Amino acid sequence: AGGLAVFEPLVELKGEHLNVAKISDSGKKQRKNWTFMWSVLTSDQLLFYKERQQETSLKPGSKTDVVQLSGALIEWTPEKSSRKNVFQITTNTGSEYLLQTDSCSTASKWYDAIRKAVDSSTKL
Numbered sequence: 001a002g003g004l005a006v007f008e009p010l011v012e013l014k015g016e017h018l019n020v021a022k023i024s025d026s027g028k029k030q031r032k033n034w035t036f037m038w039s040v041l042t043s044d045q046l047l048f049y050k051e052r053q054q055e056t057s058l059k060p061g062s063k064t065d066v067v068q069l070s071g072a073l074i075e076w077t078p079e080k081s082s083r084k085n086v087f088q089i090t091t092n093t094g095s096e097y098l099l100q101t102d103s104c105s106t107a108s109k110w111y112d113a114i115r116k117a118v119d120s121s122t123k124l
């Protein structure tokens, strides 16, 4: 019940596949392991799923992670990977996620949308 609520405040982006690596969990360093994840941005959360989600689906699906964006930091981090277009989200609980996609325009679009969600949710 209530599982759909997170989909209601969607900002510009719906869903897309991005490469994601969680490199810190609450301040504890994690081994870098890039995973191709279906990523969905809401007004204050970034959701990662193993499988592509249908927007009309009522099922939460195989969600593997929820990133709280309120109080988070986002920055381009070219030094953290040999891959191109890598940026990092650091949550206010000290978890760090690298996001990457080969398309520069797709990476920029996600960076800008996440930054807006960070800014607006942090002011709430």
Ligand code: I3P
Residues within 6 Å of the ligand: 031, 032, 034, 080, 081, 082, 083
């Ligand atoms: C890592 C893996 C990552 C790579 C990382 C390696 O090796 O090759 O893809 O990150 O580089 O350590 P392993 O699978 O053995 O853990 P990039 O693809 O982002 O370069 P790093 O240690 O320099 O971060």
